[in-house]
Amino acid sequence: MLAPFACRPEQSRGRLYHEEDSAFRSAFQRDRDRIIHSSAFRRLKHKTQVFIEHEGDYFRTRLTHSIEVAQVARTIAGVLGLNTDLAEAVALAHDLGHPPFGHTGEDALSALMAPYGGFDHNAQAIRIVTRLERHYADFDGLNLTWETLEGLAKHNGPVIGPLPYALAQYNARHDLELHTFASAEAQAAALADDVAYNHHDLHDGLRAELFSTDELAELPLLKGCFAEVDRKWVGLNYYRRRHEALRRFFGLLVNDVIGVARANLDELDPAAPDDIRLAGRAMIRFTPEIWEQLQVIREFLFQRMYRAPSVVEMRKVVTQMVQELFPLFMAQPELLPKQWRKDVEEVQSETDLARIVVDYIAGMTDRFAMQEHSRLIAAA
Numbered sequence: 001m002l003a004p005f006a007c008r009p010e011q012s013r014g015r016l017y018h019e020e021d022s023a024f025r026s027a028f029q030r031d032r033d034r035i036i037h038s039s040a041f042r043r044l045k046h047k048t049q050v051f052i053e054h055e056g057d058y059f060r061t062r063l064t065h066s067i068e069v070a071q072v073a074r075t076i077a078g079v080l081g082l083n084t085d086l087a088e089a090v091a092l093a094h095d096l097g098h099p100p101f102g103h104t105g106e107d108a109l110s111a112l113m114a115p116y117g118g119f120d121h122n123a124q125a126i127r128i129v130t131r132l133e134r135h136y137a138d139f140d141g142l143n144l145t146w147e148t149l150e151g152l153a154k155h156n157g158p159v160i161g162p163l164p165y166a167l168a169q170y171n172a173r174h175d176l177e178l179h180t181f182a183s184a185e186a187q188a189a190a191l192a193d194d195v196a197y198n199h200h201d202l203h204d205g206l207r208a209e210l211f212s213t214d215e216l217a218e219l220p221l222l223k224g225c226f227a228e229v230d231r232k233w234v235g236l237n238y239y240r241r242r243h244e245a246l247r248r249f250f251g252l253l254v255n256d257v258i259g260v261a262r263a264n265l266d267e268l269d270p271a272a273p274d275d276i277r278l279a280g281r282a283m284i285r286f287t288p289e290i291w292e293q294l295q296v297i298r299e300f301l302f303q304r305m306y307r308a309p310s311v312v313e314m315r316k317v318v319t320q321m322v323q324e325l326f327p328l329f330m331a332q333p334e335l336l337p338k339q340w341r342k343d344v345e346e347v348q349s350e351t352d353l354a355r356i357v358v359d360y361i362a363g364m365t366d367r368f369a370m371q372e373h374s375r376l377i378a379a380a
Contacts (some may be wrong), residue, residue: 003081046365072192090151097124117165152187
């Protein structure tokens with residue numbers, strides 16, 4: 001049973017290119033399945049979250065992160081009576097636009113692309129699913145529904161100001177109403193992303209021994225979680241203790257989001273999905289108290305994990321790789337793979353070439369970028 005403000009596939013605003021409906025899958029299920037089967041989704045298994053892909057088998061990658069986000073998004077959407085298929089589709093696709101080396105790679109590409117319209121991973125995700133995935137006979141991209149594309153474009157809120165070129169290009173053809181909020185399903189996916197990374201970055205930081213369990217147990221929210229575990233299981237094994245505490249922290253965040261969403265939805269009493277889009281504020285969010293305490297945790301992670309000496313040193317190494325690969329391909333586009341060189345033949349400006357080059361580099365996995373740098377530059 002869906003809530004009246006849930007997105008219904010039979011009421012979808014459709015796809016850019018018309019297709020006949022599937023006999024056994026809804027439009028949003030079809031979107032989800034196309035995302036899972038895409039080349040970009042497979043590449044996420046070798047793209048980093050914080051640590052570079054080769055640094056350890058147990059650290060999160062973009063793929064495992066996306067799966068965790070999808071699980072949380074389904075949970076939140078299901079409790080609120082939303083369309084779980086749409087929430088899952090947005091969650092699974094939300095990181096498709098990330099380049100190799102996580103935010104380090106994005107920072108490097110943003111600087112390199114500044115003269116050519118910039119680079120933004122959310123906009124790049126739209127470019128991937130509407131243009132760069134070239135497998136279907138009738139169209140470029142995955143031809144996803146308007147609702148899934150809307151969720152990718154503005155799951156973090158309305159997109160205002162100058163648009164990244166990748167988003168502006170598509171929006172000119174297929175208006176995603178960027179000035180409004182996204183559907184409740186996309187908002188659920190966005191908060192699921194926050195829940196997932198706040199939880200797993202702590203777990204990965206512990207595994208990397210960048211901070212101790214005792215330090216974690218003194219942080220806001222976590223202090224109570226550890227205390228509850230210690231009351232229930234006196235002398236619990238080190239690994240089980242921290243797992244149980246982080247598990248409770250995870251549940252605390254999910255419950256907070258659901259509680260706030262229920263209260264906001266009761267107050268708004270939306271009768272249709274567009275009532276959510278036009279509400280003027282996000283319906284699904286954390287309480288101010290939880291959000292404030294999460295900022296303390298984020299600052300702790302920033303200082304102890306994201307700016308840890310080992311992480312900073314690797315950031316320098318991979319930044320240099322990106323900074324050297326980009327001008328190399330700009331100067332020698334004949335080094336691009338055959339299918340990319342066909343696009344180069346049609347360029348009419350340096351900007352056109354830069355966008356082809358950034359598309360190619362952004363699609364690389366961590367290890368492929370390192371291999372290409374070694375082959376083309378380090379070995380030269």
